[in-house]
Amino acid sequence: MSTNAERLHSGTRTLSTRLVMAGAFVGALGILTLSMVFSWPVASGKQSPADVAAENLAAAFEAPAGSCLNWRPDGSDMKTVGCDQPHLFEVSGDVDIAAEYPESAPSPTNEAWREIAKQKCTTGAATYLGGKLDPYGKYSVGALKPSDEQWRDGDRKLRCGLQRAVPSGNTLVATTGSAKNQDQSDIYDPGTCLALVNKNVGDPVGCEAEHAYEITGVVDLAQIFKDSVPEEAQQQAAMLEQCTKLTNEYSGGLDLQSKGLSLTWDTRKAESWDAGSHRAVCKVGAPLSDNSGLAPINGSVKDAGKSSAPSSGSSAPTPSSTGGG
Known part of the structure; x- marks a missing residue:
């Protein structure tokens, strides 16, 4: 399987507040294509940086529920990390959409992918959290979808997870600790x-x-x-x-x-x-x-x-x- 992967996120949320215009969460539903830029040395000398990064990415895309993923701001170097470390995505499960999209089906449009992620991942993410996903909280439901190359190869698996975005939805915010153990209040620290x-x-x-x-x-x-x-x-x-x-x-x-x-x-x-x-x-x-x-x-x-x-x-x-x- 190809080691490219793409990320999408879905959700629109608002915050309850005492003052009008106090910060609606607007989920700008963007697609981030991993650029696969590799620029660091490899200690063993036996693998190229691209090989190591590709292996990290493949492992991240196949990571089981409960795994946490992180990557660079440009989308490169996606890899699994301990959930006690800063991370951008926590895997909640995966779904296979092969029944709806057989081998001959074209890859869904970006808008269709967002709707698929919303329909297929939201229930599983709530279940992963013990049935308690705050609709106004800091976490939104996201997904890793197959790249176009993976789709052509027959990959129909969607990796679902939880993530936190800034109010515009344009950037993800790193969190520390499993979402299972977090107060989901959408807050920022004093001084922000x-x-x-x-x-x-x-x-x-x-x-x-x-x-x-x-x-x-x-x-x-x-x-x-x-x-x-x-x-x-x-x-x-x-x-x-x-x-x-x-x-x-x-x-x-x-x-x-x-x-x-x-x-x-x-x-x-x-x-x-x-x-x-x-x-x-x-x-x-x-x-x-x-x-x-x-x-x-x-x-x-x-x-x-x-x-x-x-x-x-x-x-x-x-x-x-x-x-x-």
Whole structure:
């Protein structure tokens, strides 16, 4: 069998949030063809770099459920790694579509492949997670599909798995630890800033760049609500209390309102809670006065409150003057 393989992912998700325009997950369903670029030396001297990489890729494509895969940003050097190491894909199982696509059938279009992955892999991925796949969580269902050459050779196997993507869906985020053991809450660590795209939330960026939100804290709601799924109003009250405290500590006591900034947070839907997703983020943004979205922010709020009467060159964050409409 040829050792080329291609990756696709499927899914559209939204996040429950207190503020309008707070970061819908838009699954840009892209195909990544492995470029098979090999440029590292081989210690044994008996195999070429291309041979070693091809063997790694073949082993990765045949990896059983529970295996974790990683590859370079350009798509090359796909290989199996321990799930305790950073990885981009966790195999949940495989499906064979030979019954629907016999030997004479042409390879499906990209759009058709995405629908196949959605139909064939979602149920298996949920089963792999013990029936608990958070529809609003950080994991989406993906698949490794046969390359055109493999398809011509009769390969009809689809390798299903779990992955995490940035909000745009254009890039995968490495995770550590098996998805089976993870809180699936779609959160980022404090200090993460999220880009502003058309008054809405984009991918992580440096906080020195214009951004929509800065994450200032993470709250484990399961530590507050231990017995049952909390109502929305209960979550709002708990997040208000916790986020006010965490953001004050994070920012060094910055008066957000004086900078045109607002504190907001996420909450968790019942479906997420039942899947074991109990954590939610606190974040600082600048909602536009007409409620049409968010204004761009320049600079981080971290420790900004420790400087008194900041000058125009200070790092204290403010909404950009170009973001008011």
